[in-house]
Amino acid sequence: MYIYDSVQKTKLKFEPIKAGKATLYVCGPTVYDDAHLGHARSALSFDLLTRTLNASGYEVTFIRNVTDVDDKIIAKMKQTGKSLHEITDFYTKRYLEEMDTLGVLRPTISPKATESIDAMEDMISTLISKGYAYQISNGDVYFDISKDKLYGSLSKKVNDDTISRIEHISEKKNSKDFALWKACDINENVCFDTKFGRGRPGWHIECSAMIAKHTQGTDEYSIDIHGGGADLLFPHHENEAAQSRCATGHALAKYWMHNGFVQVDGEKMSKSLGNSFFLKDALKAYDGEILRFYLTSIHYRNDFNFNETDLLQSKKRLDKLYRLKKRLLNTISSTVNSEFKQTLLNAMKDDLNISVALSVIDEMIAKSNEALDSNPNDKNLKKEIAGNIEFINMLLGFGAKEPFVYFQLGVNEALITQIETLIERRSEAKKQKDFALADQIRNQLNIMDINIMDTANGTVWEKIS
RNA sequence: GGUGCCAUCGCCAAGCGGUAAGGCCGCAGCCUGCAAAGCUGCUAUCCCCGGUUCAAAUCCGGGUGGCACCUCCA
Structure with missing residues (x-):
């Protein structure tokens, strides 16, 4: 298995910190609104990674958190009059249902921030006692980046303060110091009691704390792979890495992976531009499997330009798989052809090279059709092809439907x-x-x-x- | 202002120094009452200019054009 490490900016051979095991942590959603296509792409990228690691024989522990306490959720509470849990329960459930529809496998562990306060308290206390964090007069606790010699080693963004747009708080020692803990404001009822006062977590601390809580790690690293969207490299992952490094004395993750962004019709999709394409709307228009196929058909690190023309073009490729499957009706699958399996798996083991993987599948489809043209009643042939399709489904998560169902989607x-x-x-x-x-x-x-x-x-x- | 990424056939997209995968579209053929589907065949020298090398789409330098991050964001 080879993985492109977005910190070292090169493809590396995957050597797990513990033989035969792979521990993966991916930053999950903040549950204050519906998931958009970007969330889908991130989840799908790491779903492919999980499936590939599984198929390669690793015992995978996949952790994806749910951020269920955060300023944006508090804003939503004020706006709607609903309680924190009314909001977070609703969007968490919706998120999971939509990811199910896309065929994203559920994580091994999916910790919630509100249920991990103890771990955050431990880590922040450690950071304070070791001198890496300090509390200011209003009760906020900040991480002191000047104490961490390796701060900036992830994103290489240290010396730039020319146009820093980070909020300036006079008591902060350095402008890039970030909040580990935010003291409770008078009007907020979303607070937790800790040794260092009543308040709520800063954005970055939960991931580090959850990783500490749920994984064993080694003397060198806590986990194998840490993943998320490309925008998270800085500041989120930089800060996570710093906290964990200073609190535990070793590196957070051995490999860092970041998926590229989704654009819609060539335009950046973002909260501030207000052009987010919600997954729920996409799923109204297109079947989950077709969306999955389209969203995974381009390498995870590339930017993705979502548009209907390309989606329909990509669907035609999936159609071919189902047309082949249609020729196998009532066939019970046997084992996958070993050469096909190896070739396909090897493509995915090369930093999830989906383009090559799809071309391997296309070749299998063409050869199978040709063989079926000359031997339409060869039972063993049909069984093997059915086995191949089953393997595709296991590795890539498509091709599971009954072909007649697939071709009649949207017909009443x-x-x-x-x-x-x-x-x-x-x-x-x-x-x-x-x-x-x-x-x-x-x-x-x-x-x-x-x-x-x-x-x-x-x-x-x-x-x- | 700082830091990165990207630029390959009409469209989507691999390629990771050894002489351009795959899909869509198009054309021709086989099959078909005719089609559709399927199969077969055909269609690019890689944004521009220099350089390194026996050899570069792939490495280096300089342009041009996109995009992202530095602020909530996957």
Whole structure:
């Protein structure tokens, strides 16, 4: 397994800190609003990583946190009059359901910030006692970046204070010092009691604390891989790394991975621009598997330009897999072809090279179709192809549906009856050699976005696009 | 102002110093009553200019054009 490390900026051989095991921590959502396409892409990127590590024989521990206490949630409370848990429970549930729809495997552990206060308290206390953190007069606790010689080693953003837009608080020792703990304001009821006062966590501390709480680690590293969106490298991951390093005396993660951004129709999607594309809206328009296929079809580190044209183009590629599967009806799968399995897995083991992986699949599809053309009744052949498709599903998370279900997505019962009636009438016409009528009916179906194909087993149909 | 990333066929997209994968679209053929689907074949020298090398899309330098981070963000 090779992984591109976004700190060293090079591809590295993955050598786990503990033989045979892989521990992965990914920054999860702050649950104050619906998930957008960027959340989906991040989750999908690391889903592919988890599946690839699993298929490569590693025992994977995958941790993804839920940030359920935060300024944005507090803002939402004020705005809606709802309680913290009403908001966070609602969006957490929704997030998980949407990720399920995309075929994202659930994490091994998904800790919540509000349930990890004890671990944060421990870590902050340690940082204070070791002299890495200090408390100011209003009760806030800050991390002192000048005490950490390695601060900036992740993002290489140390000496730049020319246009620092970080809020300036006069009592902070350095402008880049960041809040570990925010003292309770009078009006806020989202506070927790700790040794250093009543308050709530700063943004970065939860990840470090959760990792400390849920993982064993070694003398050198806490976990193998830490992942998240490209925007998190600075300041979030830089700060996490600093806290953990100073509190534990060793590095937080051996490898850092960051997925690229999603743009919509060529424009940056962001909270401030107000053009976020919510996953729930995308899922209304497109099936979860089709979205998954599209969003994973481009390498995770590249920027992704989401648009409908490309989505429909990518769907055609998935169609081919299902057309092959359609030829295997009632076939019980046997084992995957070992050469195919190795080639496909090797592509993914090369820093998740999905493009090569998809080309391996395309080649398998073409060869299988060719073989089936000459030996349509070869049971063993069919079993092996079915096994191949099953392996694809396990590794990449698509191809699990029944092909007839897949090709009839978005067609209701009434329409199905209508389509089948038309196809019957056309078959009659064909029997009578009334090709003019048969072609007319086919045209009618085409206008309804229905494609038909005459096969040895009768006429079958597909919904187009 | 600082720090990075990217630029490959009409479109999407691999490539990681050894002579351009794959998909979509298009064209031709096989198959078909005709189609559709499937199969076969065809279609690029890699933004520009220098340099290193026996050899560069791949490395270095300089341009040009996109984008991101430095502020909540995946």
